[in-house]
Amino acid sequence: MTSARSITRVLANKYSPSGAPSLDNFKVMSAPAPTKDSLKENQVLVRSLYLSVDPYQRGRLIGTTNSYVPRYELNKPISNHGVAVVEASASADVAEGDIVYIRGAPWETKSVVDVAAVRKLPTGTIDNARDFVTVFGMPSFTAFVGLTTIGKPKAGETILVSSASGAVGQIVVQLAKARGLRVVGVAGSEDKIELVKSIGADTAFNYKTSDNFVASIKQAAPEGIDIYFDNVGGEFLDAALANINTGARIVSCGMISQYNAKSADEAYGLKNTFNILTKTATFQGILVGKYYGTPTEDEFMAEVGKLYKEGKLQYRIDETTGLENAPQAILNLFDGKNFGKSVVKV
Amino acid sequence: MTSARSITRVLANKYSPSGAPSLDNFKVMSAPAPTKDSLKENQVLVRSLYLSVDPYQRGRLIGTTNSYVPRYELNKPISNHGVAVVEASASADVAEGDIVYIRGAPWETKSVVDVAAVRKLPTGTIDNARDFVTVFGMPSFTAFVGLTTIGKPKAGETILVSSASGAVGQIVVQLAKARGLRVVGVAGSEDKIELVKSIGADTAFNYKTSDNFVASIKQAAPEGIDIYFDNVGGEFLDAALANINTGARIVSCGMISQYNAKSADEAYGLKNTFNILTKTATFQGILVGKYYGTPTEDEFMAEVGKLYKEGKLQYRIDETTGLENAPQAILNLFDGKNFGKSVVKV
Known part of the structure; x- marks a missing residue:
């Protein structure tokens, strides 16, 4: 359980290169909550809102070494794309209350991350924060x-x-x-x-x-x-x-x-x-x-954004509540138990 | 044997869609030689010099129907790229004595072909006629x-x-x-x-x-x-x-x-x-x-031509003499018996 003073973390526990991922690959634990006093320059303290759950994480979990994405470090948090709210900032770029998109968001209820990893989302995004790891994910x-x-x-x-x-x-x-x-x-x-x-x-x-x-x-x-x-x-x-x-x-x-x-x-x-x-x-x-930050990303936001705004694009989401349930959400991807885009509401 | 009045032809004899090609797929026969009197407008009478022998012919021989090249018609000559000398012409574009490149040259010692299928090669090509079905083939x-x-x-x-x-x-x-x-x-x-x-x-x-x-x-x-x-x-x-x-x-x-x-x-x-x-x-x-007749072909002739002219490009050729031996030359491709580019000197 998470209180004001403690957080939940999901760590990489062990690899299983020759086998399917299982709950053994994860370690769910609690830890003292990070505080704003611990922030160094250009770091931000964030509270996770939504985390994306995706099949490509499998190789990182089981410890594949010949892929274009590195395996997760053991005893460090699992990570993936996520959306969070800023609780404290030691950067001029984002401020308390901002909603941010994080590439490589740690699977923690609260985290300290480098500002370089975050992208500020438009003001007022709180109501559609989930969209950034779903329809625009x-x-x-x-x-x-x-x-x-x-x-x-x-x-x-x-x-x-x-x-x-x-x-x-x-x-x-x-x-x-x-x-x-x-x-x-x-x-x-x-x-x-x-x-x-x-x-x-x-x-x-x-x-x-x-x-x-x-x-x-x-x-x-x-x-x-x-x-x-x-x-x-x-x-x-x-x-x-x-x-x-x-x-x-x-x-x-x-x-x-x-x-x-x-x-x-x-x-x-x-x-x-x-x-x-x-x-x-x-x-x-x-x-x-390699297409992030290129004109292809702008074309994507334009084409998908337009269809979505006009109500012409539907997106079925399979939402799991609670970070502690995220490991099972990943495993569900591999036997087709999910229905739609899998996401964890932290 | 071919005399002034008869020619050798290699025809498609039968298909074998579920099996390897064999000599049964071919019929080697002689026939009366075509004469210049039989030429219609825009036809040319050619004497074959060299014919290219290539692995892609396999599908055409055995009668594959789902490929990008059609199968050979039964009882019609096998065909492939070739070089020939014009013996008579009913076209203003080529004249007697011209050396021509033929796409879809019939496997006959002499043939009547449409002028649309021939491309006149540079004057003096007779000494390197073979190059056009080998190093430039x-x-x-x-x-x-x-x-x-x-x-x-x-x-x-x-x-x-x-x-x-x-x-x-x-x-x-x-x-x-x-x-x-x-x-x-x-x-x-x-x-x-x-x-x-x-x-x-x-x-x-x-x-x-x-x-x-x-x-x-x-x-x-x-x-x-x-x-x-x-x-x-x-x-x-x-x-x-x-x-x-x-x-x-x-x-x-x-x-x-x-x-x-x-x-x-x-x-x-x-x-x-x-x-x-x-x-x-x-x-x-x-x-x-789809690259024939495009700038890619010009680039090819420039790059390969330059290396070849400078003596920096070698090309090993496996030459078979006699059209009647062409069927075996094809079969040799499929058990690695050829050594270098296979070509038939007619």
Whole structure:
């Protein structure tokens, strides 16, 4: 429990490089609350409001060392994108009461962070603070970057989106629809399929009730796939490759079906990569990080902001209350128990 | 045998969509020679000099229907890029004695072709007519297009090239070296390895004597692979994926190891595509056709022409004499029996 004098922290407890993440990877503990007296120059004391929970954290948790993001340091707080309120500031840039966006926000109810890591959000943001880790958050930006820089969508084309009710997929579905594509969504429950259709997919199917992914995709998109936005990898990706058109783009954003493979040997072997060659297709991994602070971010805020303001963009959120429940919220991502963008209300 | 009154033709005899190509796919026959009297307007009568023999012809031969190139028509001549001399012309654009390059040259000792399919080569070309289906041929252009448009090479990077002694590989090795990359070549015999080193690869190894592709690549390129120019697919591609650096580009130019798989089920399953995601890599198939007649072709002729003229570009050629031996020359490509760019001297 957290009182005025104590805080809750979620630390990296141990790695499990050859195994799936579990509650053992985390240590939830309480600690004395940091005070404004301890602030050094250019530091701020913040109280966490919302923290983003995202699949990419898996590698950092289990201790992967060959990824573009470093693993979490043991006995240090887990971190991720978050929104917080400033309680005290030793910087001229932000003041008490400001709402800030934090890249690499520590999973603590209160933290001392460098001002360099925070970005002040518009005044009055308190009512929609959550938007900055949801509809305007990193997964949404990832959707935008992947769709525009790799997918290069053209009106009239067909896009297939897996995990279409997820944090990234929901945005891909709606942006693609707004740009005039035919959208085929895939998800893992009837509730999710209903959501995917309600936000604009032309058709959607439940992969869990399909006994033949290749045939299910062909049925949903007899005209073939021009863009596949892949959040799952493995067998479904292979089936998508069997259905691509000449010049197709495969946006590799996640491979959640493969995250818990213990080794390359256990990974699903893709059989249909021959089509990358014969269909002169492109299969590319997204790196969203390098687009922050570029014109692409402004385009994202403009396009998504406009649709959202006009009520034309919906975003299903799976909110967990209490920082102490954040570890389970991460684990839920890997067996599809979340429904929509996962976020923790601290 | 061919006399003044008869010609040799190589026709498509039958398809074998579920099997490897064999001599059964071809029918070698003689036929009456076409005469200049039979020419219609804008047709030319040509005598074939050299015909290119390339792996991509496999799909056309066995009757693949889902590729970007159509299958050969049964009982019509096989065709491919070729160089010929004009014997008679019913076009103002070319004259008797001109040396011409033909896209889709019929595999006949003499043919009637539309003038639209021919491009007149510079006067005096007779002495180096072969160059236009070898060092300046389609595989060389493919090497250039793949390296520059997908590989995007930067000096100091490391490139891995499979089939490095082949029609495409030899050019990739030399262009990459000329652009300041570290070049690692791979081929299937000691003779080929020697050639690959002699044309400038920093190191090269024989995959047939490797018992662990991942380890062999790592040993040859401990710094990791920035560009993999893939001509083989399958297990070697998988091993290359295990060795890529962040931001790597995989140029998919051929998958000769997989061409004889009877179905997707028999295809090698790629296990390491997870690295496409985590290394934010690009894996893209080349389509050379769309670059003909663009500035990229001029850049190719300038860069390759300059190196060749200065004696800085070597090109090993595997020449077969006699059109009747062309079917076996194709088949040799699929078990590595050729050494260098395969061409038929008609």
